[in-house]
Amino acid sequence: MAVLKDVKRLVVKVGTSTLTYETGKMNIRRVAKLSSVLSDLANSGIEVTLVTSGAIGVGVGKLGLCARPTDTQGRQAAATVGQCELMFMYDKFFGEHGQTIGQLLITKGDVDDPVRCKNLTNTFEKLFEYGAIPIVNENDSVAVDEIVYGDNDTLSAIVARLIKADALIILTDADGLYDADPSVDENARLIPVVDVIDDELLKVAGGSGSNRGTGGMVTKLHAAQIATKAGVDTIVMNGETPQDIYKVLEGRQVGTFFKSRR
Numbered sequence: 001m002a003v004l005k006d007v008k009r010l011v012v013k014v015g016t017s018t019l020t021y022e023t024g025k026m027n028i029r030r031v032a033k034l035s036s037v038l039s040d041l042a043n044s045g046i047e048v049t050l051v052t053s054g055a056i057g058v059g060v061g062k063l064g065l066c067a068r069p070t071d072t073q074g075r076q077a078a079a080t081v082g083q084c085e086l087m088f089m090y091d092k093f094f095g096e097h098g099q100t101i102g103q104l105l106i107t108k109g110d111v112d113d114p115v116r117c118k119n120l121t122n123t124f125e126k127l128f129e130y131g132a133i134p135i136v137n138e139n140d141s142v143a144v145d146e147i148v149y150g151d152n153d154t155l156s157a158i159v160a161r162l163i164k165a166d167a168l169i170i171l172t173d174a175d176g177l178y179d180a181d182p183s184v185d186e187n188a189r190l191i192p193v194v195d196v197i198d199d200e201l202l203k204v205a206g207g208s209g210s211n212r213g214t215g216g217m218v219t220k221l222h223a224a225q226i227a228t229k230a231g232v233d234t235i236v237m238n239g240e241t242p243q244d245i246y247k248v249l250e251g252r253q254v255g256t257f258f259k260s261r262r
């Protein structure tokens with residue numbers, strides 16, 4: 001069994017399907033649990049960053065739209081509404097545990113520009129110094145096709161690389177990576193450890209994912225590729241039970257572990 005390095009700096013990514021119900025409304029119980037676990041980890045001395053999706057999904061629910069808009073402007077407008085609601089909820093739930101949070105909305109252009117990128121890392125470092133938890137999303141309302149990451153799996157890996165995290169935990173609506181699609185193949189087995197992400201594995205992951213967020217398993221593998229190459233151990237696990245993050249940090253087997261290459 002691969003062993004997780006001692007984790008002092010952790011990035012956790014949570015997707016729309018974990019944060020919301022099919023109705024597009026927040027899954028309050030999940031958010032409450034997640035905030036409690038992350039606040040507790042921060043209390044224990046771990047520098048935690050949360051990368052959150054859900055702005056568009058929650059915005060769609062709050063605006064009472066019957067579906068996710070298909071046009072860019074529609075999604076961007078929905079994101080502005082949903083992002084407020086998300087941060088309101090996080091502030092409330094993290095606040096219950098005495099934990100302060102800060103919001104960072106990032107575009108690919110910010111990370112690609114050396115000066116803006118340096119400012120960004122400085123802000124992360126200062127937030128850690130202040131004991132606040134940075135909560136990150138893509139700046140959906142300004143980013144368009146050429147300058148977007150497009151999915152927060154990739155964004156979370158970029159953030160983990162940027163702040164030199166020890167581990168990245170991607171919470172999703174599946175238990176991890178399977179060797180076949182578990183929704184159609186009852187013999188599908190969870191892959192506990194992945195040493196190398198190759199084309200064969202990308203093929204296995206193809207197609208899976210829910211329709212409320214943008215990431216399927218393939219984007220998680222791409223994220224794991226970016227993160228592990230940068231020395232960040234990566235775990236893809238079910239977000240239904242955020243308290244399992246404790247097990248991961250104790251080195252126990254949960255989800256799929258992608259071993260870092262440094």
Ligand code: GLU
Pocket residue numbers: 015016052053054055056057079137138140150151152153212213214215
């Ligand atoms: N940034 C998008 C949002 O907050 C999510 C992208 C994704 O689903 O990965 O709605």
